[in-house]
Amino acid sequence: MQLVSKMFGRTLREAPSDAEMACHVWLARAGLIRRLATGLYAVQPMGHKALKRIEAVIRQEMEAIDGQELSLPLVQPAELWEKSGRYNLIGSELVRFKDRGQHPMVLAMTHEEAVTQVASEELSSHRQLPFMLWQFQLKFRDEPRARGGLIRVREFTMKDAYSFHKDQECLDEYYQRAYDAYVRIFRRCGIEPVIVQSDTGIMGGKVAHEFMLQSPMGEDSLILCPETGYSANAEIAVFAREGIPGEELPMERVATPGKSSIDDVAKLLGVEARNTLKMVMYGAEIGDKTEFVAVAIRGDLDVSETKVKNALKARVVFAATDDMIRAAGLVPGYASPIGMKGGILLVDLSVPVSANLVAGANEAGFHVKNVNYGRDFTVAGPFSEPVDVAQAAEGHLEINGVHRLKAVRGIEIGNIFKLGTKFSEALGCTFQAEDKTTRPAVMGCYGIGVGRLLASVVEDSHDDNGIVWPKEVTPYHVHLVALGQGELLDDCVKLAKELEAAGFEVLLDDRDERPGVKFKDADLWGIPVRLALGGKSREQGAFEWKERKAGSEMRLVKATEIVEQVEAFYKG
Template sequence: MRVTQSVVKTLREAPAGAELPSHIFLLRGGYVKQLASGVYSIMPFGKRILQKIEVVIREEMNRIDGQEVELPLSQPAELWQESGRYTAVGSELLRFKDRTEHPMVLAMTHEEAVTDMARHYLSSYKQLPFMVYQFQLKFRDEPRSRGGLVRVREFTMKDGYSFHRTDEDLDAYYQRVYTAYERIFQRVGIRPVVVKSDTGIMGGKLAHEFMLETGHGEDYLILARDGSYAANQEIAEFHRETVPESPLPVEKVATPGYKTIEDVSGFLSVDAKKTMKVVLYETEHAKRKTLVMVALRGDLEAGEIKIRNYLKVPWLLPAQDDFIRSFGIVPGYASPVGIAERSDLLILSDLSIAEGNNFVAGANEEGFHLRHVNFRRDFQTPHCGDFAKAVSGHKSPDGKAELHAVRGIEIGNIFKLGTKFSESMNCAYLDESGQHKIPIMGCYGIGVGRLMAAVVENSHDDFGPIWPEEITPFHVHLVAIGKEPEVVEACEKLQAEWDAAGFEVLFDDRDERPGVKFKDADLWGVPVRVAVGKKTLAEGCVEWKLRKDKEHTVVPLSSTSDRLKSHYRK
C-alpha cells in the first residue's frame, strides 16, 4: 500500500475537545473522522485494525463452539414490549415508526432478537447447549458521548448469547467465555482487571466486566490491595467497622441554621461517623410516585445503583422540597424518626446505621437535631442493606484488606442472564419427560471500536499509538527519504520482496520532508519502520527502527527480510 494512494490525512495538532490519548491519536492519525456527536466514520487504516481485532475475537469464539450469525439492527417494537424493556429503557433506545406506521426500534443490544431466534429454533433438550455470536452495529442515544470511541452512540459490538438447561451448565460455559476473553485481551496486548459489576438494563443474576486500568477511565473500580476483591464501584461491597455501645437516651438539641453533616458534626463536636445522613429521592415504584429515604452514616455516600437495584426501579431523582414536606419531613433536618412508612414512602437503612448506635440525626423540625438515635428502638424498617458507596480507605467485605479506587475503561462484559428474557418471551423446549422448560441464558459482549481505543490508551507514547503486532494495520512501514531513482528503485524492490513473503507493507512514497514522514510514522504506529536514504543506501544499508524504541539502527539492506521474519516469527 502506497501512502500516495491511501485515503488518509494526518493532523499536526490535537483537535479541540479531544482529551483522551486514544481520541487524540485516532483523529490525528486519520483512523477515524467524527461525523456527528458520538458518531464516527472509520477510515481505511482504522478499518484494517478493526478487522484484525474481529479476526482475533472470531477465532476465540469459534474455539469455544460459538456459531456466527447476524441479527437485524432495526427491530419491531413488539419484541421489546414482550421483554418489558420498551418502557423500562429510557430515551437512549431510539424508537421510530416505519412507512406503515409500525413501531420499530434501533437495537442497542440484541437479547430480544436472539431470544426470538431461539424460540423458533429450539424445541428439544437435545439441542442444548448452544452459543451464537455476531459482529453488529448498535445504536444507543447516549446523553454524554465522550472520549472518541470510548463512549459513542453508534458502535460495532461482538455480542454472544448462550442457552442452557441448568445453572451448572451455564456456570461451566461462563467460565469458558471468561477464559476466552482473557486470551483475546492478551492477544491485543492488554491485561485487564476483572471486576463484578451491575447487570444494568441486561438484568440477570451475575455480571463481570473486563476493565483496562487507566487514569482516563470513566468508571471507578474498587480493588483490595492484597488482590482478594475487585468490583465496579457501582456495586462494590465493603466492611463497616462498628464499636458496640449501649443505647443512650434520645436527647433533642438546638442546631439553628446547621443542616449539613459537616456543620452539625462541628457544632456538636462529634465525628461524622456518629451522625446519620439522610438522602431523599423520588421515583416511580409500584406504578406511583414514591419518596425514598435512605439513612446512612454521615461519612458515607449513597450508592444510587445499589438503591435502584434493590428497589428494582430504572431511575432515581433528587426529591423536591415540596414533595418532601408533604410527608412531614423537614429538608435539612430530616430523619426516619417519627416517620411512618407508607405505600408511597420507602425508608431504607444502610448497614452502617442498622449495625451502629447513638447517632446524631435530624429531628424533622427546623433548627433541631436528636442525639443518640438508634435503629430498632427509635425507628424501624424492613429495608436494611448495603446502600452506600465503597471508596478508598474502606475495608474489603471480609474486613481483612484495605480497598483503593482506580479508574478504568470497560472493554468487555459477561452476564448470567438467567431466564429474564427466555421466560418473558416464551422461549421453551421439551425435556426428556416431555415437560416444557425455560432455557437459561448467558450474554457476552466486546465493543470492537472501544477495544481499539483501549489498545491506544494502553500502548502509546507522546507521539502516537504503538500497535501490537497481531492487530497492527501494517507489518512494516517503508519510508523513502528523497526521490532519487536509486532510492525509489530500492524501495520498490523491498516492497515487492516483502509482499511476496506475506508482509503487509505501507510504503511512504510522498514527496515530503523526512521529518513529516517520521512524525506520521509515529502516528501510524507500525511496529517496524525501515527508512531508505541515498547516504545509507550507498553503503548498502538502511535505517531499522522499532516503534517502541527511541533510536534507530543502521543495518544491511540485504538483512531486512530475515529481520522481519525473525521479528514476526515467520
C-alpha cells in the same frame, strides 16, 4: 502496499479542541477518526484496518469457543421489545420510530430479543443444546452524553454473543470458557484487563463480570482487594462497616441554624462525619408505582443508587423533590428517620453498628444528638432489617474486615453476563428436555464494543509522539520510509513486494517530503516496525530498522535479511 501519497486521511499538527482523552487526541491526530456529529464518528481507512485486526482476534477466539457467527438486523419491530418488556422499561436512549406502514420500530441497542426470537424458531430439542451465536453488529444508543472520541459513542459496532443451554450447570461451564476467551482477546490486544464483578440490574441474571482497562480517565470506579483477590465495580462492591461502639445516651435536641450539610453540622457540634446520620431521599419506580424512599446512612458514606435500585427491585430511582420529601413529613436539610410518615425507609448496615449519631430533627435549624437505631427508629416499608446500600470506597475494610480496599478507575471494554431464562421465557425460546418437559433455554450473553476497544488500546499504548500499536492489532506490519525518490524508492517498492509475498501488510511513505515530516507521521501512526532507506543506508545495502516501542535502538539490517527478521519479530 499502501502508498502514503495516495492514502486517504491526513495527520494533524494539533489536536482538535474537543479532544480530552489521549486516545481521542492520537486517533484524531493520526487521522484514524473524524467526528461527524456528537457521538458519531467516521473511521478512516487506517483506523478501519486496525478495527479489522481487532475483529480478527475476536473472531478467532469466538470460533475457539464454538461460536457461530450470524447477523441480526439493527432495525427491529417494536413488538419484539414489547414482548421482553424493555420497550417501556428503557428511556429515550432507545430510538423509536415508525416505518412507512406506520409500524412502530426501534433501532436495536442490543440484540437479546432478536437472537432469542431467532433461536426460538430453531430450537426444539435438548439435543441441539448448547450453542452460541454471535455477530459484529451496529448498536444505536442515544446516549445523553457521548464523550472521549470512540470511548462513548451513540452508534457503534459491538461483538455480541449469546449462548443457550439446557441448564444452569451447562451455562456455568460455558461462562467460564467465555471468561477465558475474553482474557485472551484483551491480552492479544495488548491490554491486561482488570476483571470485576458487576451489576446484573433487574435483567434477571445473577452473575456478571466486567473487563476493564485500568485508567485514570475511566468512567467506572473499581474496588479491589489485592490480598483476597476480591474485585467489583464500586456500585455493587460489598465491604465491612466499621462500627462506632458506645453506650446509648439520651437524645438531645440542639440548635443548628443554617447548618444543613453534614460537614457544617459536624463542625458546629465538634464531631466527625462518621458520627452523623444522613438521609438521602429518592423517588423509585417499582412495578407501576412511584414510591418515596428515604435512605438512612452514616454521614461518612455515600449511597450506591445501584444497590438501592436492586434492593427495591426498582426500574428507576431519581432524586426526590422537596414536595415529595415534605409529603413524607420530612424537612429538607434537617430530615430524620424519626417521624417519617409513609414511604419506604431503607437503613444502611452502617447505622445499627454506630452509636449516638447526630441526625436531623425534622425541624428547620435543629438536629438531635445521640440517635440510636433500634431504640429511636427502625426500618419502615417492606424491609425487616437494615440492608447494604452504601458505596464502597478506597480504605474501607473488605467484607471479612481484615484488609483495606483499593479504588481505581477503569474503562469497561467487555462484559459477560449469566442472563438465565428472562428472555427465553418472554420470547418462548423453549425446548423439550430428556424428561419430556418443556423448558426455557438458559442463556448467557457476552459483549465487546469494538470501537471502544480500539480506543482503549490507544489509551493504553501511546507516548508523547503518537500511537504505539501492539503487534496483533497494528493496521500495518511494516512502515517503509523512503528518504528519497527514483532508484531509492524503487528499492523500497521491491522490499515492500517481498514483504507482501511473505504475508505482511506494508505502508510505504513515498512522498516527496522532508525526512522530519515522514518521521513525525511515522510516530503518530505508530506501526511497530519502521524501516527507513536513505542515501547512506542504501550504499550499504541495508535498511534502518527502528521499532516504535519505547527505548528501542535503531540498527541497520541488510535488505536480504529483512523478511526473515520481520517474520521473527511478529512470531516472537
